[in-house]
Structure formats: C-alpha cells, structure tokens
Amino acid sequence: MKALVVYSTKTNNTLKLAEALYDTIRYRKELKSIDDNPDPEDYDFIAVGFWVKDGKPDPATMEFLPKIRDGKEVFLFATHASPRDSKPIRNAMKIAKELANKGRILATFGCQGELSPKTMEKIAAQDTKPAWFADAPAAKGHPDEKDIAEFVHFFNTNCI
Ligand SMILES: Cc1cc2nc3c(=O)[nH]c(=O)nc-3n(C[C@H](O)[C@H](O)[C@H](O)COP(=O)(O)O)c2cc1C
Incomplete structure (x- = not known):
C-alpha cells in the first residue's frame, strides 16, 4: 500500500491539513505539491487537498482529479472561507467528486481557511464583492489546532 498526499495551496491553509494528514498515515507515503505533477498511477491511495x-x-486541482483512475482509493479535503455545510461548498465538493469519479471516493472533508490580509484588502476595495466574501471574517484564524485535530480524527475514523 502506497499513499500520496497531494495538495494545492496559495496561502498554506490547505498545506497545514496536508501535513497533518501525512503525519498520521502509517504506511508508505509521499507528500507532494500539485505543482510537482505527481502521477496518481504510482499510488494505491490518493488524498487530494x-x-x-x-x-x-x-484550477490545478480541476486538472489533476480526472487523472485518478482504476478505482484507486481517494480522500478529498479542502479549505474555503464559507462554512463546510453551506450550499456553495457542498457544490464545490460535488464538482470535485465528479471529476475524481474513476476512483473510489472514501470520504470528503472541508474546513474554513482564512484569507491573507492582502486578499482581504483587495476584495474589500472592489465595488462588487463575491457572496462568499461575507464569510471571510468568520474564517479568520482557521484552520486552527481544533480544526486539524478534527480533520485527523475524521480521517482515522473514515479512511483507515
Ligand atoms: C481568488 C479567490 C477566490 C476564492 N473563492 C472562494 C469561494 O468561492 N468560496 C469560498 O468559500 N472561499 C473562497 N476563497 C477563499 C479560499 O478558498 C480560502 O481562503 C482557502 O483556505 C485558501 O487556501 P490556501 O491557503 O490553501 O490557498 C477564495 C480565495 C481567493 C483568493
């Protein structure tokens, strides 16, 4: 059994989850940025963040997910400003699942991730702000230690 934890990140929120996941996996494993273009064929279990x-x-993840084939075991995790149980996030996860549907999806997990101060400023200055931006204040400080503990527990309960 060989596992890949592959992550796409701009401001390291998703990287935090990816590293925690990598640390908890007890079999052969690799942690890679999606920018390194890992080949999913080389692994039995693929966690995509x-x-x-x-x-x-x-966009990098949208490109990567369809490359997963042959019923490989898949775990999808994400960070976002909006709450995980909100309709737009459920929809984003649905899109990810559809793109990865050649694999066998074991579970999905989402958690809030803060915006960088630079992005906050940039969007706040726009005349028209995206609807999800209303959730940005609540995302501040996430993912925190509690989110990460919950994430690891979720993985150990649902994917092992
Ligand atoms: C250009 C842009 C678009 C975003 N769109 C959404 C969105 O549609 N919904 C949402 O909940 N968060 C959105 N976010 C917030 C990010 O998904 C969130 O901060 C995430 O944790 C960033 O992850 P990273 O630190 O791994 O790059 C957006 C952020 C940026 C910069």
Missing part, C-alpha cells in the same frame, strides 16, 4: 476558488476546486 485543494482550496475553493469561485465556487469550484482551484
């Missing part, structure tokens, strides 16, 4: 951009998985 992404950030939500404009209601969808980020």
Whole structure:
C-alpha cells in the first residue's frame, strides 16, 4: 500500500491539513505539491487537498482529479472561507467528486481557511464583492489546532 498526499495551496491553509494528514498515515507515503505533477498511477491511495476558488476546486486541482483512475482509493479535503455545510461548498465538493469519479471516493472533508490580509484588502476595495466574501471574517484564524485535530480524527475514523 502506497499513499500520496497531494495538495494545492496559495496561502498554506490547505498545506497545514496536508501535513497533518501525512503525519498520521502509517504506511508508505509521499507528500507532494500539485505543482510537482505527481502521477496518481504510482499510488494505491490518493488524498487530494485543494482550496475553493469561485465556487469550484482551484484550477490545478480541476486538472489533476480526472487523472485518478482504476478505482484507486481517494480522500478529498479542502479549505474555503464559507462554512463546510453551506450550499456553495457542498457544490464545490460535488464538482470535485465528479471529476475524481474513476476512483473510489472514501470520504470528503472541508474546513474554513482564512484569507491573507492582502486578499482581504483587495476584495474589500472592489465595488462588487463575491457572496462568499461575507464569510471571510468568520474564517479568520482557521484552520486552527481544533480544526486539524478534527480533520485527523475524521480521517482515522473514515479512511483507515
Ligand atoms: C481568488 C479567490 C477566490 C476564492 N473563492 C472562494 C469561494 O468561492 N468560496 C469560498 O468559500 N472561499 C473562497 N476563497 C477563499 C479560499 O478558498 C480560502 O481562503 C482557502 O483556505 C485558501 O487556501 P490556501 O491557503 O490553501 O490557498 C477564495 C480565495 C481567493 C483568493
């Protein structure tokens, strides 16, 4: 059994989850950035971490997910400003699941991830702000230690 934890991140929120997941896996494992273009064929279990951009998985992840084939075991996790049980986030996860549907998806997990101060400022200055931006204040400080503990517990309960 060989596991890949692959992550896409701009501001390291998703990286925090990816590192915690990597640390908890007890079999052969690799941690890679999606920018390194890992080949999913080389692994039996693939955990894909992404950030939500404009209601969808980020573009690099949208490209990567369809490369997963042959019923490989898949775990999807994401960070986003909006709450995980909100409709737009459920929809973003649905898009990710559809793109990865050649694999066998074991579970999905989402958690809030804060915006960088630079992005906060940039969007706050726009005349028209995206609807999800209203959730940005509540995302501040996330993912925190509690989110990460919950994430690891979720993985150990649902994917092992
Ligand atoms: C251009 C842009 C678009 C975003 N779109 C959404 C979105 O549609 N929904 C959402 O909940 N969060 C959205 N976010 C917030 C990020 O998904 C969130 O901060 C995430 O944790 C960033 O992950 P990272 O630190 O791994 O890059 C957006 C952020 C940026 C910069």
